[in-house]
Amino acid sequence: MSKFTDFAKQRREGTKMVPVPSVSIMPERDLGRAPALECLHLGIDFGGLKAVDDFNITVGRTEICGLIGPNGAGKTTVFNLLTKVYQPTRGTIMVDGRDTAGLDPARVNRLGVARTFQNIRLFNTLTVEENVAVGLHNQHHCGMATSILRLPHHWKSEKYYHERALELLDIFDMAGLADHEAGSLPYGAQRRLEIVRALATNPKLLLLDEPAAGMNPSETAELMENIVKIRDQFQIAIMLIEHDMNLVMNICEGICVLNFGKIIAKGTPEEIQQNDAVIEAYLGKQKEVEA
Amino acid sequence: MGIKALKPQTRSTIITYAIVIVAFFAVTVLDGMGFISNSLSGQLVPICAYVSLAVSLNLVVGVSGELSLGHAGFMSVGAFTGVVAAGCLTRMGVESEILLFVAAAVIGAVAAGIIGFLVGIPVMRLRGDYLAIVTLAFGEIIKNLLNNFYIGVDDAGLHFSMTDSSSLGMTQGAILINGPKGAVGIDKISTFALGILLVLITVAVVLNLMHSRDGRAIMAVRDNRIAAESVGINVTKYRLMAFTVASALAGAAGVLYAMNYSTITPSQFDFNQSILILVYVVLGGMGNISGSIVSAAFLTVLPEVLRPINNYRMLIYAVVLILVMVVPNTKIYQRLADAVRSKLRREPKVPVAAAEGGEADE
Ligand SMILES: Nc1ncnc2c1ncn2[C@@H]1O[C@H](COP(=O)(O)OP(=O)(O)OP(=O)(O)O)[C@@H](O)[C@H]1O
Ligand SMILES: [Mg+2]
Numbered sequence: 001m002s003k004f005t006d007f008a009k010q011r012r013e014g015t016k017m018v019p020v021p022s023v024s025i026m027p028e029r030d031l032g033r034a035p036a037l038e039c040l041h042l043g044i045d046f047g048g049l050k051a052v053d054d055f056n057i058t059v060g061r062t063e064i065c066g067l068i069g070p071n072g073a074g075k076t077t078v079f080n081l082l083t084k085v086y087q088p089t090r091g092t093i094m095v096d097g098r099d100t101a102g103l104d105p106a107r108v109n110r111l112g113v114a115r116t117f118q119n120i121r122l123f124n125t126l127t128v129e130e131n132v133a134v135g136l137h138n139q140h141h142c143g144m145a146t147s148i149l150r151l152p153h154h155w156k157s158e159k160y161y162h163e164r165a166l167e168l169l170d171i172f173d174m175a176g177l178a179d180h181e182a183g184s185l186p187y188g189a190q191r192r193l194e195i196v197r198a199l200a201t202n203p204k205l206l207l208l209d210e211p212a213a214g215m216n217p218s219e220t221a222e223l224m225e226n227i228v229k230i231r232d233q234f235q236i237a238i239m240l241i242e243h244d245m246n247l248v249m250n251i252c253e254g255i256c257v258l259n260f261g262k263i264i265a266k267g268t269p270e271e272i273q274q275n276d277a278v279i280e281a282y283l284g285k286q287k288e289v290e291a
Numbered sequence: 292m293g294i295k296a297l298k299p300q301t302r303s304t305i306i307t308y309a310i311v312i313v314a315f316f317a318v319t320v321l322d323g324m325g326f327i328s329n330s331l332s333g334q335l336v337p338i339c340a341y342v343s344l345a346v347s348l349n350l351v352v353g354v355s356g357e358l359s360l361g362h363a364g365f366m367s368v369g370a371f372t373g374v375v376a377a378g379c380l381t382r383m384g385v386e387s388e389i390l391l392f393v394a395a396a397v398i399g400a401v402a403a404g405i406i407g408f409l410v411g412i413p414v415m416r417l418r419g420d421y422l423a424i425v426t427l428a429f430g431e432i433i434k435n436l437l438n439n440f441y442i443g444v445d446d447a448g449l450h451f452s453m454t455d456s457s458s459l460g461m462t463q464g465a466i467l468i469n470g471p472k473g474a475v476g477i478d479k480i481s482t483f484a485l486g487i488l489l490v491l492i493t494v495a496v497v498l499n500l501m502h503s504r505d506g507r508a509i510m511a512v513r514d515n516r517i518a519a520e521s522v523g524i525n526v527t528k529y530r531l532m533a534f535t536v537a538s539a540l541a542g543a544a545g546v547l548y549a550m551n552y553s554t555i556t557p558s559q560f561d562f563n564q565s566i567l568i569l570v571y572v573v574l575g576g577m578g579n580i581s582g583s584i585v586s587a588a589f590l591t592v593l594p595e596v597l598r599p600i601n602n603y604r605m606l607i608y609a610v611v612l613i614l615v616m617v618v619p620n621t622k623i624y625q626r627l628a629d630a631v632r633s634k635l636r637r638e639p640k641v642p643v644a645a646a647e648g649g650e651a652d653e
Contacts, residue, residue, distance in 0.1 A: 083521060109523035121518035123511045125578075134511040137504065138523045144532060147503030148496050157504060179298065201522050 369542025407538020
């Protein structure tokens with residue numbers, strides 16, 4: 001693990017974060033191109049509760065960005081807004097420079113946003129390979145009549161889905177599990193399969209909701225390595241929610257801290273570690289516990 | 292040996308087709324040897340129709356995961372359209388029974404598919420119990436509409452009315468559909484072989500659809516709608532697709548059913564009929580196509596076999612139904628089934644590499 005974290009640290013130190021005109025910072029290498037994600041004054045109310053309010057963020061095209069905060073801060077709600085599971089009460093979401101107003105979750109995915117879920121949502125009765133093939137749905141087309149009549153194009157498509165699914169599963173060394181029912185996999189493998197399925201949709205922005213939850217330290221270390229590998233290989237932006245501070249501080253270039261639905265700090269890992277408001281939000285609670 | 296080496300999916304596909312084909316030859320041979328009673332051989336075509344209906348309803352209930360209670364409605368659309376089509380074609384001088392049947396089945400399927408699509412547009416906005424209740428209502432609406440249809444054909448063409456048969460204004464020709472009296476004077480052109488052919492086509496359509504891009508999307512929506520949306524699947528489109536294809540197949544089965552009798556009435560295709568088909572599906576197992584085939588055939592034959600003890604016929608039928616539902620959930624049965632299964636199959640084993648660690652739950 002240490003070898004890897006050193007590598008991640010070097011990489012991060014090589015990254016220079018620079019202010020961008022709107023409200024955020026972005027890796028210098030991503031300047032001059034539309035950001036993968038830009039949120040302006042994003043917010044949603046549940047009854048009287050402002051679950052998310054005035055959420056502004058810019059995520060560079062190849063940035064790994066962390067979204068952290070205490071339990072119930074509204075992190076998952078932000079992901080649900082970005083993927084339109086919830087329609088925002090106010091504010092704008094731009095993906096790859098395009099406004100997503102009025103789009104449904106499926107269309108937002110086609111625009112380039114893919115996600116995993118905090119409480120795993122796989123297609124449990126389908127096999128691992130089929131789960132990934134469903135992720136490839138919009139990458140390759142084959143009409144209903146073609147499939148029912150088993151025309152040559154159907155077999156070509158099935159070959160494509162099969163080969164591409166195995167290729168993607170190989171990222172996590174899961175090709176050997178291809179024929180297993182997704183619901184029967186161990187917990188860690190289910191989390192990895194969700195990431196592969198999301199990647200299969202060829203996203204520009206990958207949202208990971210607590211990817212390391214329930215994993216042991218060696219699995220987490222491997223996951224960190226793989227998240228960086230995915231970013232490098234696919235050249236996409238990754239935004240992740242995580243309570244494992246080691247993971248967040250090591251692989252994220254920019255971090256955004258949420259508390260009670262509001263952003264309380266934004267910056268590089270070093271800045272966040274020294275930020276008074278963040279220390280209070282996290283450690284303040286710890287002091288209470290100790291008292 | 293050979294069959295064990297195949298993928299589970301391919302294996303179950305082969306078994307499904309094999310059941311139908313073996314049943315066909317077994318029945319044909321037994322019939323030739325005079326082992327099949329008259330009343331049972333009269334049931335052969337209805338059995339095929341019910342098998343097709345169960346398989347197609349399984350596409351909605353098992354594969355797509357929506358409880359539909361109006362399948363008989365689409366069956367009747369096919370049946371009556373098929374009768375009208377066959378009546379017109381006969382008038383136009385088509386004589387080949389096979390040609391008549393195929394044309395009627397195709398037209399019946401298309402009509403039922405179109406109605407299924409139109410009904411599906413509003414229905415697929417609903418979920419769960421609401422969807423079930425609305426499909427039930429549509430099934431009844433279709434039945435009541437057909438009760439008011441009067442259609443006749445003569446040299447001048449088709450005549451249609453919704454008041455009574457005399458307002459069709461026909462002096463010669465034939466009345467094909469006569470309101471609540473239904474369709475009369477149908478040519479009995481359905482045969483067991485045609486029935487088996489329709490079953491095979493229905494099974495092929497459903498299985499080929501299931502094991503394709505669109506079928507996986509349908510099953511993904513069933514397993515987890517939110518996850519399916521998150522990977523860019525248009526949920527409504529795929530629910531509607533399953534519903535429409537199933538309706539079209541039910542239409543074709545309706546034609547097969549109708550062409551086996553000289554008379555059919557709209558009231559035959561009521562809620563009870565829909566429930567009967569649903570019972571076959573539930574009994575055979577959700578999403579289990581060979582299960583639907585076996586249970587539909589078995590439960591259609593059972594009342595015929597029990598005819599000699601007429602007084603207790605429906606009692607035994609009910610008891611068998613309850614037993615079939617209860618027994619698979621008993622411990623003894625499950626042990627036995629596990630033992631048989633492990634003999635028949637290579638149980639998939641999760642490799643150690645994947646099973647190690649990370650078993651924690653949220
Ligand atoms: N659909 C909803 N209706 C009403 N309130 C909701 C809804 N979804 C979330 N909330 C509320 O919004 C707040 C933020 O919830 P959210 O799940 O986003 O927290 P989180 O930061 O992801 O927490 P955790 O770290 O525990 O996952 C909570 O108070 C929650 O109760
Ligand atoms: Mg959360």
